[in-house]
Amino acid sequence: MVKRAPKSPTTSKTAKGPLYLELAEVLQREIEADTYPVGTRMPTELELCNRFNVSRFTVREALRRLIDNGMVLRRQGSGTVVVSKNPTIMFVQKLNSIEELLQYSFETQLQLKTSASVVLDAALAPIISGEVGETWHKIEAIRYLDEKSPICWTDVYVRPEHKSLADQIGKDTKPVFMVIEKEFGIVAEEVTMDLFAGSITESKAWAMGVEAGSPTLIIVRRYKDKTGRVFEVSVSEHPAGRFTFSIDLLRNTKRD
Amino acid sequence: MVKRAPKSPTTSKTAKGPLYLELAEVLQREIEADTYPVGTRMPTELELCNRFNVSRFTVREALRRLIDNGMVLRRQGSGTVVVSKNPTIMFVQKLNSIEELLQYSFETQLQLKTSASVVLDAALAPIISGEVGETWHKIEAIRYLDEKSPICWTDVYVRPEHKSLADQIGKDTKPVFMVIEKEFGIVAEEVTMDLFAGSITESKAWAMGVEAGSPTLIIVRRYKDKTGRVFEVSVSEHPAGRFTFSIDLLRNTKRD
């Protein structure tokens, strides 16, 4: 039971923490116990107020916790719906600058190699998450730390309507998707990345100054806008020893 | 200015959204403009209430946004301190099960190879983020999808007091750090991962069924507890073509 003694200054021995956290735990346990099955509606705020003898503030603060760990969805006018029995574990990646997502420092620079249209074939389409036959614009470039230190070979695929940004490749240190964001007013709402090992092809090996077939870290990044449409895909190949991709994930237990 | 008309039902034309969001933007701009420099204290809640003619609810809800994007820290009794001029961009990785962090399915299984104590040398210490001379327990194992399909070679380093979990390696499909969490009551609050390409050593190549020197994806995972102490480090080597590491990051713009 939540229901704490109404106004007894020193008699609240049973309570460990804030009331709304207590209530959140109770509701969480009830969801796990199928008292409110997934897909059904939870009691309204007012019903919870009456049942636990607490104010709406307490109820809303408790429900906020359930929102944060993805167990319920709420909609004004509609109500609170249970969407998951177990709280989804959330790890948060904090970035002070968007460059950290790319993990390249400001000093690195891109050097444009080629820029041409390509039609997606059966091999390319799944990588770009596009359809076979679609036309995209392919930009090949090399990222350098300084004059003689190539970090990686990058193939950038953008939609034909954005191919004009190829002109800015060399001039700016900004990542390509940031250029698209600024030039065309698109915002990257979702980024999916695939990382795997591979062997470098002969042509790229020469440009990167390593032997053909030597190990590389391949990173495929797909940038999606608000509607889920992919507007850029980049495929980077990093010869072994030149690049480490690091992630730091914090478990999202407490807000403050 | 925030200060909206007190009580005019249809006259709130100027306002775009909720008042607390308006206030949050104002405060955010003021922080960016060095009105409240990093390291200094912001006005108190009451001061902001008076200045903008809003209630404490509105102020607190606005400040909550600044907390969420990492611009301020607040402490009861102390006040609100600015810690960053630019809002930290946050990408959230949602996981329904902790296995998704490891990216191995339930069907995979670990097969124990060796289990012995090691003393950290100059090469190993930085990887484990420990001190040279420290004693750790090293467990070598191979992860299989089925009988004849090895996915990766894994070296697991745990603290000596936890070496007893080596017995459970084969019996359980659970990740090692989950076993530690359950057995010893530790919770992984932070996980840092490094991914890079390398060449497989001869001894491991034989076990994995590939040629010596062939490309591998190497993943170093460090699990830290609440105090920041590393309690497990795993080094996994995945021969090229057998494993892809995927991340899906959502930009954390809105809470609800």
Add this chain to the structure above:
DNA sequence: ATTTATTATTTGTCCGGACGATTAGACAAA
């Protein structure tokens, strides 16, 4: 039966107030 108003329900926003918990600062005592 379908569409359109109307009404009721439910969450979102905002206010004012009250008290407790924690901290920082001032002061006194050792």
Add this chain to the structure above:
DNA sequence: TTTGTCTAATCGTCCGGACAAATAATAAAT
């Protein structure tokens, strides 16, 4: 100087109330 105590400042928690906005349910009209 150090330590402890007190006090004021400040955030955290919790309450009650009010209205707005969005939705769902109902009734009315076509």
